[in-house]
Structure formats: structure tokens, C-alpha cells
Amino acid sequence: MWWNFVGRSHEEIAAAREDWMAGRRFGTVADDAAPPLPAPALPTTRLKARDRRGGVLG
Numbered sequence: 001m002w003w004n005f006v007g008r009s010h011e012e013i014a015a016a017r018e019d020w021m022a023g024r025r026f027g028t029v030a031d032d033a034a035p036p037l038p039a040p041a042l043p044t045t046r047l048k049a050r051d052r053r054g055g056v057l058g
Helices: 010-022
Strands: none
16 A cells, blocks of 8 residues: 555556556546645655555565
């Protein structure tokens, strides 16, 4: 999980961020004319998969 995105890998999170910024896949909020918040830049290191207790997987 990173920002508002959940994925199984760094690549899935990066793809979700790219889709969010391009206005794909996530839809809109009814009756809200404000533009979506931009996603912050990804960290400069790779995101690591974690288990339910926060331990690093793999």
C-alpha cells in the first residue's frame, strides 16, 4: 500500500499511480467538480511487499 493505492508489487503501485494521473481506471466522484488530487511522486527506492504485520516479504 502506498498513498491511496494497494498492489502486490512496486510495478502494480507504479501502474496505479500512472493510471490515476492519466485519469484512467478510477472513475469520478459524483457531484464533485474539483479536479482529482495529484498523486505524490513515488519514493526514490523500490517499494517492498509486506505481510499483514508489516514484515518484508521475499
